[in-house]
Amino acid sequence: MLAKSKLLLLRRSHPPPPSTTLIRHCSTVSDSPESTITQVLKLLEPSDKNHWNSSKLNTLLFETLSSSHKHFLQISLRLGSSSKALTFLEYLSHNAPSTHHFSLSSAFQGALELSTEKQHPSLFSAFHGQPNSENNVLKLYEYRKSKNWTFPLTPKSGLILFQCFEKGQMIDDLVSFYKELDPSAKSSRLCNGMLRVLLKFGRVEDARQVLDEMLDPENVEFEPDDFTGEIVFGELVSRRSFVADEEVVRLVTKLGELEVFPDTFRLTQLISKLCARWKNRVAWEVLHAVMKLGCGVDAASCNAMLTGLGKERDIGRMNELLAEMEEMKIRPSVVTFGILLNHLCKARRIDEALQMFDRLRGKGESNVVGVEPDVVLYNTMIDGLCKVGREEEGLSLLEEMKTTTKHRPNTVTYNSLIDGFCKAGNINYAHELYNQMIAEGLQPSVITLNTLVDGLCKHGKVFSAVEFFNEMKGKGLKGNAATYTSLISAFCGVNNIDKAMQYFDEMLSSGCSPDAIVYYTLISGLSTAGRMDDASLIVSKLKEAGFCLDTACYNVLISGFCKKKKSERAYEMLIEMENTRVRLDTVTYNTLVSYLGKAGDFAAAIKVMKKMIKEGHEPNVVTYGAVINAFCLKNNVDEAMKIFKEMSATSKIPPNTVIYNILIDALCKNDDVKKALSLMDDMKVRGVRPNTTTYNAILKGIRDEKMLDKAFVLMDRMIEDACSPDYITMEILTEWLSAVGEIEKLKRFVQGYQVSSCTESLAEHFVG
């Protein structure tokens, strides 16, 4: 540096000889730009620009120095302060020929850069805070405006200004700055920054405009790069409103055409998010767009797509994607097989699932895919088997895990099996599995707890369930909403409303937050029990907790109010449904038709049915049942039979057991047992299975007509049809049969033996 300046001094003392244009030209070439710049700086030293030697300066600047942006930038930077750079800029604005207009842009950039430089803390700034460099930058911008300077900003200037607006969070100013910005000042970096900031502040529309501009093939200077991709793909997975569904595909495609692709993680995330929002079609197109454009896609992204397709049971597309994976040599992972296996199990295609599982399990040549089942696959298979009642086969898989694989069964394995055995009614073995699990050192989870509690409840062992729950509480395991749902449902089922309410309170006091299901369960239980005031109380608690009633819940309430003859309360519910836009369904209409029919208000019932049809809910067998029942209650069995015959003839809605039960009951009550019996034959012909209620109805008619022989025949038929007598059956038969001295036959009947002929029953006796 020192040597150079010596040389310069020397040169100044020996000015170049007067020269021709040619010589001058040559000297320009031979002179290093550095020396010219130094000369210029010397000339710019006087602080008053009136003292500048403009002819020398102009020659050096606009003739000697090559027309390069970087030289003018150098000069302004080396002036050392933004105010000096600004003075230089003023000078250029008056002296630069039009070919050198760019020099203004360069000088302005210099001024901007100088004003952002960290200033040394001085005594002044110690008292008045750091001088605000952003302010200076923005002042320069304002100054350029006030001078009506139209020279374009350089990309670097654009970036500096952008950063200042961003730091000051001056979003509106930033947007208008950007809108006025010359395209030549825009860079990918600046545009990416704009995108990021605009999205951060929710200026979605502005952000989209920036992006569209970047995607315009005209604008190669600021086309999207990997950073753009990161911002856009990140936004696509995080927000809903950024772009419409159709746009997602368009955007990914356009970016892909510029070779900006989401990485594996982002692509997988994007596909899962779209599938979670039920946008399978969009996810599918996104995946295929990037595949087509040559983006490397791996199994993880395909797995996300397969999961989404599985959720919508789109088997065709699942197969299509699998074929594509094979074609593109994307190796399926163990997760891929997990998805397929789970899908086959959920579709109850258990044998196909087993086939696939066996292929993976098969050692050597039969396992062509090279993926071995892991714990998840074993668990999926076991659960699938349990769900279709093949828990014994699930059990052998458990043994296989223990003996021939390195995959130890875990809590999930046992939970599935415990549930399987519970659902099969083998509570004892379920409990045995639980003990086995504990013996293996596995921790029971809340799902283990709930599975057993529910299993016990569903098999009438509510108090055992309570006992088990208490035992688990002792182990430090807390119940959740599902635990309490099972218990509440069970206690409501045995009409022990107080206990149900007690558990509801316990749930709240134990700090377990109730969900909608547990509210619905209790509301349903209370409504069925006719405790409509309590039900209403729980409804208001549900609402306080921020939940809404759904159609089924309203149905329960409407039905409850109707049974209590509180039609005005039922009506209130309907109004509320309308106001809260909860749609009525077939069950709602049937409930109303049934209530109106029972009340004998046929006109209103017909009105409701008309409305029902108008709203697109076709009457079903329950609607017919309600109407038939209404006529029967009005003692108009003929009309009821007419409707029944219509049903039988058209076969569009064939009568079911309940329809027959209503009619058999009504016919018997009308002393028309003969017709009732012929209906029973009709049932047999049409393959409609009678149940205990059917037999109770007919047996009552038989008893009232004192047709004893017929009673024995029907009792045999009842046994054949596997309809076990209930307390109503006993009420009908006990008094009658003991009065005629046939109590022995009743005993046999209860034990499940034939009663109509002695020999038969003896034979049965010996066999049994």
Add this chain to the structure above:
DNA sequence: ATAGGGTTAG
């Protein structure tokens, strides 16, 4: 990969 709810006609 595993657990819980509700309705209408008798």
